[in-house]
Amino acid sequence: KSEKPSLRKKVLATPVARKMAKDLGVDITLVKGSGTMGRVMKEDIKNFHSSDNKKK
Amino acid sequence: MDYDIIVLGGGPGGYVAAIKAAQMNAKTAIIEMGNFGGVCLNWGCIPTKTLLKSAKVYQYILNSSKYGIDIDDLSNVNINWEKMLQRKKDVVKKLTSGVEFLLKNNKVDIYRGFGNVIDKNSIEVNGNRLSCKNIILSTGSSPNIPEIPGVKDGLKSGFVITSKEALELLKIPEKLVILGGGVIGVEFATLYSSLGTKVTIIQNMDRILEFMDHDVINEMEDILLGLGVEILYNTSIVKVNKTDLTIKDKDGERDIDADNLLISIGRYANMKGLEKLNLETYRRGVKTNEKLETNIPGVYAIGDLNGVFNLAHVASAEGIIAVENIMGEDKKIDYRKAPNCIYSFPEMAAVGYNEVDARNKFKDIIVSKLPLSANGKALAEGESTGFIKIIADKEYGEIIGVHIIAPTATDMVSEIVTTMELEGTIYDVARVIHPHPTISELVMEAAHGAVHKNKDT
Amino acid sequence: MDYDIIVLGGGPGGYVAAIKAAQMNAKTAIIEMGNFGGVCLNWGCIPTKTLLKSAKVYQYILNSSKYGIDIDDLSNVNINWEKMLQRKKDVVKKLTSGVEFLLKNNKVDIYRGFGNVIDKNSIEVNGNRLSCKNIILSTGSSPNIPEIPGVKDGLKSGFVITSKEALELLKIPEKLVILGGGVIGVEFATLYSSLGTKVTIIQNMDRILEFMDHDVINEMEDILLGLGVEILYNTSIVKVNKTDLTIKDKDGERDIDADNLLISIGRYANMKGLEKLNLETYRRGVKTNEKLETNIPGVYAIGDLNGVFNLAHVASAEGIIAVENIMGEDKKIDYRKAPNCIYSFPEMAAVGYNEVDARNKFKDIIVSKLPLSANGKALAEGESTGFIKIIADKEYGEIIGVHIIAPTATDMVSEIVTTMELEGTIYDVARVIHPHPTISELVMEAAHGAVHKNKDT
Ligand SMILES: Cc1cc2nc3c(=O)[nH]c(=O)nc-3n(C[C@H](O)[C@H](O)[C@H](O)COP(=O)(O)OP(=O)(O)OC[C@H]3O[C@@H](n4cnc5c(N)ncnc54)[C@H](O)[C@@H]3O)c2cc1C
Ligand SMILES: Cc1cc2nc3c(=O)[nH]c(=O)nc-3n(C[C@H](O)[C@H](O)[C@H](O)COP(=O)(O)OP(=O)(O)OC[C@H]3O[C@@H](n4cnc5c(N)ncnc54)[C@H](O)[C@@H]3O)c2cc1C
Numbered sequence: 001k002s003e004k005p006s007l008r009k010k011v012l013a014t015p016v017a018r019k020m021a022k023d024l025g026v027d028i029t030l031v032k033g034s035g036t037m038g039r040v041m042k043e044d045i046k047n048f049h050s051s052d053n054k055k056k
Numbered sequence: 057m058d059y060d061i062i063v064l065g066g067g068p069g070g071y072v073a074a075i076k077a078a079q080m081n082a083k084t085a086i087i088e089m090g091n092f093g094g095v096c097l098n099w100g101c102i103p104t105k106t107l108l109k110s111a112k113v114y115q116y117i118l119n120s121s122k123y124g125i126d127i128d129d130l131s132n133v134n135i136n137w138e139k140m141l142q143r144k145k146d147v148v149k150k151l152t153s154g155v156e157f158l159l160k161n162n163k164v165d166i167y168r169g170f171g172n173v174i175d176k177n178s179i180e181v182n183g184n185r186l187s188c189k190n191i192i193l194s195t196g197s198s199p200n201i202p203e204i205p206g207v208k209d210g211l212k213s214g215f216v217i218t219s220k221e222a223l224e225l226l227k228i229p230e231k232l233v234i235l236g237g238g239v240i241g242v243e244f245a246t247l248y249s250s251l252g253t254k255v256t257i258i259q260n261m262d263r264i265l266e267f268m269d270h271d272v273i274n275e276m277e278d279i280l281l282g283l284g285v286e287i288l289y290n291t292s293i294v295k296v297n298k299t300d301l302t303i304k305d306k307d308g309e310r311d312i313d314a315d316n317l318l319i320s321i322g323r324y325a326n327m328k329g330l331e332k333l334n335l336e337t338y339r340r341g342v343k344t345n346e347k348l349e350t351n352i353p354g355v356y357a358i359g360d361l362n363g364v365f366n367l368a369h370v371a372s373a374e375g376i377i378a379v380e381n382i383m384g385e386d387k388k389i390d391y392r393k394a395p396n397c398i399y400s401f402p403e404m405a406a407v408g409y410n411e412v413d414a415r416n417k418f419k420d421i422i423v424s425k426l427p428l429s430a431n432g433k434a435l436a437e438g439e440s441t442g443f444i445k446i447i448a449d450k451e452y453g454e455i456i457g458v459h460i461i462a463p464t465a466t467d468m469v470s471e472i473v474t475t476m477e478l479e480g481t482i483y484d485v486a487r488v489i490h491p492h493p494t495i496s497e498l499v500m501e502a503a504h505g506a507v508h509k510n511k512d513t
Numbered sequence: 514m515d516y517d518i519i520v521l522g523g524g525p526g527g528y529v530a531a532i533k534a535a536q537m538n539a540k541t542a543i544i545e546m547g548n549f550g551g552v553c554l555n556w557g558c559i560p561t562k563t564l565l566k567s568a569k570v571y572q573y574i575l576n577s578s579k580y581g582i583d584i585d586d587l588s589n590v591n592i593n594w595e596k597m598l599q600r601k602k603d604v605v606k607k608l609t610s611g612v613e614f615l616l617k618n619n620k621v622d623i624y625r626g627f628g629n630v631i632d633k634n635s636i637e638v639n640g641n642r643l644s645c646k647n648i649i650l651s652t653g654s655s656p657n658i659p660e661i662p663g664v665k666d667g668l669k670s671g672f673v674i675t676s677k678e679a680l681e682l683l684k685i686p687e688k689l690v691i692l693g694g695g696v697i698g699v700e701f702a703t704l705y706s707s708l709g710t711k712v713t714i715i716q717n718m719d720r721i722l723e724f725m726d727h728d729v730i731n732e733m734e735d736i737l738l739g740l741g742v743e744i745l746y747n748t749s750i751v752k753v754n755k756t757d758l759t760i761k762d763k764d765g766e767r768d769i770d771a772d773n774l775l776i777s778i779g780r781y782a783n784m785k786g787l788e789k790l791n792l793e794t795y796r797r798g799v800k801t802n803e804k805l806e807t808n809i810p811g812v813y814a815i816g817d818l819n820g821v822f823n824l825a826h827v828a829s830a831e832g833i834i835a836v837e838n839i840m841g842e843d844k845k846i847d848y849r850k851a852p853n854c855i856y857s858f859p860e861m862a863a864v865g866y867n868e869v870d871a872r873n874k875f876k877d878i879i880v881s882k883l884p885l886s887a888n889g890k891a892l893a894e895g896e897s898t899g900f901i902k903i904i905a906d907k908e909y910g911e912i913i914g915v916h917i918i919a920p921t922a923t924d925m926v927s928e929i930v931t932t933m934e935l936e937g938t939i940y941d942v943a944r945v946i947h948p949h950p951t952i953s954e955l956v957m958e959a960a961h962g963a964v965h966k967n968k969d970t
Contacts, residue, residue, distance in 0.1 A: 012452070012479065014936030016909045036483035037453060042909075042936055068949065079965075097889070101950050105893040110580040116570045117577060117584075123567040124597030125574060125590065132585040133577075140581030147892045154887075369949040395948040405948060430611075432554070435604045436562040464924045470945065470953040471928040477945045478935040488927065488934045491852040491862060492525065492826040493558050496927040508536075 013040035020045045026052070059085045059188040061382060062179055063375075064171045064329070067094020068101075068368040069359030070194035071155050073375030077192075078162040080383050085188070086164050087171035087181050092155040093148075094196050095360070096368040099220040102151055104243055106144040107223070108399050111250035115401065122438060135251060137228055144223070172329045176352050190354045190382045193330060193342065194375065197323035197360035202235070206296030207319075216296060216317045219244065229253050229315035233301065235293060236321035237264030239398050242276065244318055246400045249283045256286040256312065258293060258303060265398075269410035269459045271425065271445055276461070279400060279441065293317075325361045340364070346388040348378040356382070370394050392456075393476050397466045402428075402442050405469035408457035408476060411447055420450035422482070424506035426498050428462055433493035439463045446472075446482065446502045453481035453510060462495050471499060482506040516542045516645040518839060519636055520832075521628045521786070524551020525558075525825040526816030527651035528612050530832030534649075535619040537840050542645070543621050544628035544638050549612040550605075551653050552817070553825040556677040559608055561700055563601040564680070565856050568707035572858065579895060592708060594685055601680070629786045633812050647811045647839045650787060650799065651832065654780035654817035659692070663753030664776075673753060673774045676701065686710050686772035690758065692750060693778035694721030696855050699733065701775055703857045706740045713743040713769065715750060715760060722855075726867035726916045728882065728902055733918070736857060736898060750774075782818045797821070803845040805835040813839070827851050849913075850933050854923045859885075859899050862926035865914035865933060868904055877907035879939070881963035883955050885919055890950035896920045903929075903939065903959045907967065910938035919952050928956060939963040 011029055013021075017040045021028040024045065031048045033040035059082075063074040066088030077084040091098045117133055120126075127133065159166055169182040178187045199218040201207060210216030217225070219240055232248050234241045237259040249255040257264065257280070264280075264287065265273050280287065288305065295302040300313035325341030336343045336351035340363030348356045356378040359371030373394065377387045398404040408414075414421050428434040428442040442461035449456050458472040475485055485503035490496050516539075520531040523545030534541040548555050574590055577583075584590065616623055626639040635644045656675040658664060667673030674682070676697055689705050691698045694716040706712040714721065714737070721737075721744065722730050737744065745762065752759040757770035782798030793800045793808035797820030805813045813835040816828030830851065834844045852864040865871075871878050885891040885899040899918035906913050915929040932942055942960035947953050 010452070012481075015478065015938050015941050016911050016936040019909050019938075036487060037481055039484070039935075042911075096949070102889050102893055105890060105950055109894045110582065113573045113577055113580040114582055116573050117582065120570055120574060120590075121593075121596070122600070123570040124593045124595075124600055125567065125571050126593045126596075127574075127584075128589040128591070132589045134583045134585070136578075136581045136583045138581075139578070139583075143579070143581055143895070150892060151889055367949070369946050369954075372949070373946045394946045397948045397951075432559050432608055433562060435607060436559055437566045438600070464921045466948055466951045467921045467953045468924050468927070470925070470947050470951070470956065471931050473947065474928050474937065474942060474945045475931055475935070477941055478932070478937050480931065480935050484934055485931060488931045489826050489830045489851045490927050490930065491854045491923055492553070492824070492829070493562055494854075494923045494927070496924045497826075499927065 011040060012037055014042065016042045017045050024049045057189055058186045059083050059165070061190045061192060061379070062087065062186060062188040063192045063194060064173065064179060065094065065194040065196055066092040066155070067194060067196050067359060067371065068096040069196070069361075069371030069375045070094070070192065071159060072372040073192050073194065073358065073379050074164045075158055075162045076376045076379045077382070078164045080379060082379070082383065084164045085167060085186060086159060087167045087169065087179065089168070089170040091152055092159070093152040097148060097151050097155065099223055101368050103144045103148055103223045104247070105399055106147045107140060108243065108247050110140045110143065111247050112401060115250050135228065141224060170329060173333055175332065176355050191356070192375065192378050193350075193355065193357045193361055194359045194371065195326040195328075195330065195361050197325050197341070197363065197366060199319060200322045200324055201319060202321060204293050204296055210296045210317060213298070215299065216319060218319055222316075222318050225316065231314045232256070232316050232318060233258060233312065233314040234318045234320060236319065237287065238320060238322065239265070239396075241318070241320040242280065243399055244320065245280055245285045246283065249285050250401065254284070256288060256314070258288050258291050260290065260292050262289050267410075269406065269445065270412065271443065272404055272406065272459050272461065275443065276398070276400065276404060279402070283401070323360060323366055325363055347381045348374050348389065349381070364391060365394055365396070367394065367396060393473055395469045395473050397469070399466065402439060402461055402463045403465040404461050405465040406457070406459045407469055407473050408455070409447060410457060410459065411445070414447045414457050418449050418456065421456070422448045422450055422453070422506045422509050424502045424509060426502045426505060428495070428498065430501075431495055431498050433495050433497070434462070436493060437463060444498045444502050446499070446506055448482045448506050450510065453483050453506070454479060455482060455485070462498075464495055468496050468499065471496060482510070514646055515643045516540050516622070518647045518649060518836070519544065519643060519645040520649045520651060521630065521636060522551065522651040522653055523549040523612070524651060524653050524816060524828065525553040526653070526818075526828030526832045527551070527649065528616060529829040530649050530651065530815065530836050531621045532615055532619045533833050533836045534839070535621045537836060539836070539840065541621045542624060542643060543616060544624045544626065544636065546625070546627040548609055549616070550609040554608050554612065555605060556680055558825050560601045560605055560680045561704070562856055563604045564597060565700065565704050567597045567600065568704050569858060572707050592685065598681060627786060630790055632789065633809050648813070649832065649835050650807070650812065650814045650818055651816045651828065652783040652785075652787065652818050654782050654798070654820065654823060656776060657779045657781055658776060659778060661750050661753055667753045667774060670755070672756065673776060675776055679773075679775050682773065688771045689713070689773050689775060690715060690769065690771040691775045691777060693776065694744065695777060695779065696722070696853075698775070698777040699737065700856055701777065702737055702742045703740065706742050707858065711741070713745060713771070715745050715748050717747065717749050719746050724867075726863065726902065727869065728900065729861055729863065729916050729918065732900065733855070733857065733861060736859070740858070780817060780823055782820055804838045805831050805846065806838065821848060822851055822853070824851065824853060850930055852926045852930050854926070856923065859896060859918055859920045860922040861918050862922040863914070863916045864926055864930050865912070866904060867914060867916065868902070871904045871914055875906050875913065878913070879905045879907055879910070879963045879966050881959045881966060883959045883962065885952070885955065887958075888952055888955050890952050890954070891919070893950060894920060901955045901959050903956070903963050905939045905963050910940050910963070910967065911936060912939060912942070919955075921952055925953050925956065928953060939967070
C-alpha cells in the first residue's frame with residue numbers, strides 16, 4: 001500500500017510541467033509548485049532538474 | 057475483410073468517427089440512408105440556430121428604439137418566412153455538402169442506403185454484404201410520440217408536428233402549443249414567440265428543464281414569460297382534436313385551441329437494422345461502457361443511440377474515443393466535462409454538477425453567483441439578464457460545475473470546460489487577465505467571489 | 514501615518530487597487546479629481562462599446578433582408594442620435610456610481626480633488642496633507658496632440674476632436690477624418706461608418722494596427738473597406754484649415770474636407786502632480802519593474818501611467834499585483850498573458866505572440882489557422898467573416914499566441930488566456946468537448962489542426 005508514498009497526495013501540475021517532468025525523469029511529486037495552490041509549473045521542473053543535476 | 061471499421065449512420069457521431077478512423081489509417085466505410093450530418097445538420101442544431109438568429113435580429117428591430125434607432129411604423133417591418141426558411145436551407149446545404157467533401161477527402165468509402173447489420177462482422181447495404189473487423193453504430197434517435205387519442209390523426213393532418221416539421225411550416229402559426237418543456241421545447245418557444253406566435257408550453261411536472269440547476273430553471277422561466285410564453289405546469293393532454301386539444305390539470309379538463317401542437321418529449325434510439333445483434337439496452341438506448349463498447353465485443357454505440365446525452369458534440373467526442381479504442385488506445389469518456397446549452401435569448405450554457413447534485417456528491421462546496429447586471433459589457437450591450445454561477449469543491453478549489461445565462465454563454469462556457477480539463481481551480485481563473493469589457497470578466501469575478509468565500513469560512 | 518496605501522487616480526487601475534488593498538486590511542485612501550472609473554468608464558471602454566452596440570443593431574436593421582425580414586422603406590428607419598447618447602450616459606452613470614459604492618462599501622477613504630505628491634510618503638489634496646507608507650500612482654493618460662499647423666485652433670473651434678469629444682458630438686458627422694489607424698481609430702471608424710458617416714483613416718505608414726499579427730491586419734483592412742472606410746496609407750496631415758485639411762502622400766499635397774478631424778495617435782502619461790517625486794521615465798511613461806514598483810521604493814505606478822499596455826484590464830491586474838507586493842507577497846506581471854481586443858464588426862481578440870515575433874523568439878513553432886466560414890454557428894449566424902489562428906511551440910505544444918476575428922472573439926479569447934495561465938497545450942484544447950454549435954468549436958478544431966501538423970513533421 002505504501003510503496004509510493006509520494007503519490008498519496010494529489011499533485012496539481014500543468015500539462016507542460018507533467019510532460020517536461022517525464023522527459024527529464026523528474027519525480028513530479030517531489031517538486032514544490034510555485035503556481036496557485038502549489039501547482040507545479042514548467043519553471044519549477046526546470047529549476048528542480050538543474051539543481052538536481054548540480055547535486056549529482 | 058473489406059474494412060477495419062464500418063460506421064453505420066452519418067450524423068455528427070458517425071461522420072466524425074469515420075474521418076477520425078481514416079486519419080488513423082483504418083480502412084473505413086460509412087453507411088447513410090438519408091443526408092449526411094444526421095439530425096444535427098439537417099433538422100436539429102443548425103437549422104434551429106439559423107432560424108433563431110433571424111428571430112434575434114427581428115427582436116433587435118422590435119426593440120431598436122431602446123438602442124436609439126427609431127422606426128416610423130413597425131408595420132413597415134415584415135417577416136418574410138419563405139426567405140427565412142430559404143436562408144436555413146442554404147446554410148444546411150453548405151454544411152452537409154461540406155461533410156460529404158470531408159469524408160471523400162479523407163478517403164472514407166461512402167455507401168448510401170439502409171444498413172442492415174447481419175452480425176458483428178458484416179452489414180448489408182443495397183444487397184451487398186460488407187465485412188469488417190469493427191462496427192461503430194451511430195444510428196441516432198427519433199422523437200417520442202405519446203399515446204394520446206387523436207395524436208396519430210393529428211400527425212397525418214399536419215396539426216401535430218415534431219421538431220422536424222416545426223422547421224418547415226408553411227406559415228408561422230398564430231398559436232402554438234408545445235408539449236414538453238425540455239431544451240428543444242424551450243428553443244422552439246423562444247423562436248416562435250420571438251416571431252410573434254402565442255406559445256403555450258404544457259409540462260407534466262412543476263418545472264421546465266428538469267435536470268438543470270434550479271437557478272437556471274427559475275431564470276429561464278422568467279425569460280420565457282418575458283417573451284410572452286405561457287407555461288402550464290402539472291398539466292397533461294387528454295385528447296387531440298382537429299384544431300384544438302383537451303388538457304387536464306388539478307382543476308379539471310378544458311379545451312385550448314392551436315394552429316399546431318409540437319411534440320417534444322424526448323427521443324428514442326433508432327434500433328432498426330440492429331435487431332440481429334442482440335444488443336443489451338436500457339431505458340435510453342444501447343448500453344455502453346466508458347469505452348463506448350456495447351455488450352458485443354468490437355461493436356461500439358455512440359451518440360443518441362446510447363442516449364447518455366443527446367448532444368451533437370457528445371456524439372462526436374464519443375465517436376473519436378470509440379475509434380481510438382478500436383485502434384488500440386485506452387480512452388474513456390468523461391460525461392462530467394460535456395457542456396450543454398440552450399440557444400434561448402439570452403443563451404444558457406452549463407457544464408458539470410448542478411448545485412443540488414454537487415451538495416450531495418461532495419462533502420463541502422463553494423458556490424459563487426453574480427448577476428449579469430454587475431457587468432459593464434452586458435450593460436453596454438443592453439442585455440443584462442442572466443448570471444454566472446461557479447461551483448467548486450472546497451478542498452482544492454477545483455471547479456466542478458458552472459451555469460451561465462448570458463448573450464454569449466455558449467461561447468463563454470468553453471473557458472470553463474477547458475479549465476476543468478486542466479484541473480484548474482477558482483484561484484487560477486481568478487488570476488487570469490480577462491479582457492475588459494467582456495461578459496467573460498464575470499467568470500473571473502465569480503471565481504474571485506469563490507476565493508473570498510473560501511477564506512471566510 | 515494616516516494610511517498604509519494611498520492610491521492616486523480612480524480609473525480601472527486605481528479603484529481596483531484601492532478595493533484590493535482595503536480587502537487585504539490595509540488602511541487605504543483614494544484621490545480622484547474627476548469621475549471614478551477614469552477614462553475607461555467615462556470616455557473609453559464603456560461609452561464606445563455602448564455606442565458600438567447601437568451601431569451594430571443599426572447594421573442588423575440595414576441588413577435585415579438577409580435574415581428574412583423585410584423593411585418596406587429604409588427611410589422609415591432613423592438614427593435618434595440624442596437617444597443613443599442618452600443610453601450611453603445612462604450606462605456610464607450606472608457603472609461609475611457602482612464603483613463609488615464599491616469603494617465606500619470596502620471602507621476606502623475617498624478624497625475628491627487634485628492630488629499633489631509632496632514626497633514618497635505624503636500627498637496634498639484640497640489643502641490637506643495625507644501621510645502614507647506606500648503610494649500607488651494611477652493617474653492614467655491623455656491623448657497625444659500632434660504639432661500640426663492649425664490643430665490648436667481646430668481644437669478650439671471643435672473641428673478637431675479627440676476620442677472624448679467623439680463620444681458627444683452634437684450630430685453624426687457626414688464626413689469624418691481619423692488621424693491614426695490604431696485600435697481607437699479603428700473602433701471609431703467602425704462606429705461612425707456603421708452609422709452612415711463617410712470615414713477616412715490617415716495612416717503615416719503602410720499598414721494599420723501596427724503591432725498586431727499580419728493576418729489580423731490584413732483581415733481588418735478588408736473588414737473596414739467592406740464598411741466603406743477609406744484608408745490612406747503613407748499619408749500625413751500638413752495643415753488643418755477651418756473645415757478641411759491638407760494631406761500629403763508620395764503624389765504630393767491635396768486638400769480633403771471633413772466635418773471633423775479625430776486625432777487618435779496614442780496617448781501620453783499624466784505626470785501632473787508627480788513632479789516632485791523625480792520618477793524615472795521612458796518613452797511611454799513611468800518606468801516600473803515586474804512588481805510594478807518605480808525607481809522610488811514604496812511608490813508603484815500602474816495602468817496607462819506606466820504605458821506598457823494601455824488597457825483597462827491590464828491596469829486592474831497591475832493594481833492587484835502592486836497591492837499584493839506592498840502587502841508582502843511576491844507577485845510579478847506577465848504581459849504575455851494579457852489579451853487585447855478590438856470591438857470592430859466582427860470583433861478581434863488576441864493574446865501572446867503574433868506569428869512573426871513567435872518565429873523570432875522560438876526555435877520551432879506550429880501555426881494552425883481556420884476560417885470562420887468552416888464553422889456551423891458562424892454560418893447559422895450569417896457572420897462568417899474572420900478566422901482563428903493558434904500558434905504553439907513545437908516542443909511541448911504549449912500555446913504561445915492566439916488571434917481571433919469573430920463576432921464573439923472578445924468572450925472567446927478567455928479560454929485561451931486561461932489555457933496559457935495553466936500552461937495548457939494544443940493536445941489539451943483539442944480534447945476539450947466544445948459545445949455544438951458554437952464559434953468556439955473552431956478553437957478546438959484549430960488545435961486539432963496543430964496536433965496534426967506536428968505529427969506530419
Ligand atoms: C430540434 C433539435 C435541435 C437540436 N439542437 C442541438 C444543439 O443545438 N446542440 C446539440 O449538441 N445537439 C442538438 N440536438 C441533438 C443532436 O441533433 C443530436 O444529439 C445528434 O444529431 C446526434 O447525433 P448522432 O450521430 O448520434 O445521430 P443522428 O444525428 O440522428 O444521425 C443518425 C444518422 O444515421 C442514419 N441512419 C440511422 N439508421 C440507419 C441505418 N440503419 N442505415 C443507414 N443510415 C442510418 C440517419 O439517417 C441519420 O443521418 C438537437 C436535436 C433536435 C431534434
Ligand atoms: C476611446 C477609448 C476606448 C478605449 N477602449 C478600451 C477597451 O475597450 N478596453 C480596454 O481595455 N481599454 C480601453 N481603453 C483604454 C483604457 O481606457 C485605459 O487603459 C484605462 O482607462 C487606464 O486606466 P488607468 O486607471 O491607468 O487610468 P485612467 O482611466 O486614465 O484614470 C486615471 C484617473 O486618475 C485621475 N487623475 C489623474 N491625475 C490625478 C491627480 N493628480 N489627482 C487626482 N486624480 C487624478 C483622472 O481623473 C482619472 O480618473 C480605451 C481608451 C480610449 C481613450
